[in-house]
Amino acid sequence: MSCSMAMVSSPAFSPSRISISCKGPQETLSLNPSSPSASVSPCSRSCSSSPFRAWFQRAASGLREINVGVVGASSFPSGTAVDGTQSPPPLSSGGSGLLLKRKRPARISIPLTRTFTFVPEVTAVSREVEVESTQYAVCCKKGRNRMLMEDRHKATLDLNGDPKLAFFGIFDGHGGMRAAEFASENMGEFIVQVLSTTGASLEDVEQAIRIGYLKTDTEFLKEEADGGASCVTALVRDGNLVVSNAGDCRAVLSRAGKAEALTSDHRPSREDEKERIESLGGYVLCHRGTWRLQGTLAVSRGIGDSHLKQWVIPEPETKTINIEAECEFLILASDGLWDKVSNQEAVDTARAMLINGDGASSLSACKKLVDLSTARGSLDDISVMIVKLQEFV
Incomplete structure (x- = not known):
């Protein structure tokens, strides 16, 4: 069977x-x-x-x-x-x-x-950057919650052989370091190129800066890279100080000890910026305690941000002042400082070391401001630059 x-x-x-x-x-x-x-x-x-x-x-x-x-x-x-x-x-x-x-x-x-072996596209800077000269000093420190430093700075002295012509800038990257890196390396050169072909009036200088910002944005977008950057720049020329910004980096002047903001942050919560965004079909809402463009980006102007380019514009706002005897120093800094330290407090802290103190260096004053913001809980990258304006008079 x-x-x-x-x-x-x-x-x-x-x-x-x-x-x-x-x-x-x-x-x-x-x-x-x-x-x-x-x-x-x-x-x-x-x-x-x-x-x-x-x-x-x-x-x-x-x-x-x-x-x-x-x-x-x-x-x-x-x-x-x-x-x-x-x-x-x-x-x-x-x-x-x-x-x-x-x-x-x-x-x-x-x-x-x-x-x-993974090799990053852009070489990361060290955790902390310190630079000092007789005319300026800068201190940049990586945020405690950041894997890479996304802030960049630029200082170019003796432009075209002129000791009274200089360019300074702080560039705060977001979504990566590429935009800040590109802007720091190229914006000053673009501005100087335009200046070499225009007149010497203040209107010509401001227009050259505007063109430099727009060209920086255009050229960066051609690279099809992610991310963006807020920018604040200062051009010293013939005894005049021309300050521009796009984003939330800020320039603050110490005028005989009184803080004077020379720029206004470009945030989606700013009334005119909100109206501009909404007129272009965008929207602004509060997410995690911060007003954001399209619910994601906390700035409304800057370099890059190709995915939001309809609303994030590189158009800078510019202000020109004459460097007088009471103009002591200029602080250029990223929002890593300004989110924790007020304008007047920053001026008081730096001035106590530079003018009323024992002759401390500009770098020590920059580090003091960075440490103050860190002690108050800042997790962001912090970049502070102090320019001694009387060195250019």
């Missing part, structure tokens, strides 16, 4: 669908686990004492005892079922098409892979 087991087509295994056919005269064993015992028809007389009957009855009450499609002598220890009772005799494979021997899956061969 030869036996075979078959399963009725089903998307999942179900013991009620198992039948065993004994290739003898009208011998069929049908298993239904829903009943207390298996029903045998019509071979009950010839198969009632068969060891298959007791074995499959036990299997119906515990599915874990049957490995579907792999029933044979190799499925369990010789002579013993899973529950410790006597197992059925091994099934014959002859003619039934039943898989009798359990086969292990083929070993998976995983080839060795090469190890690649």
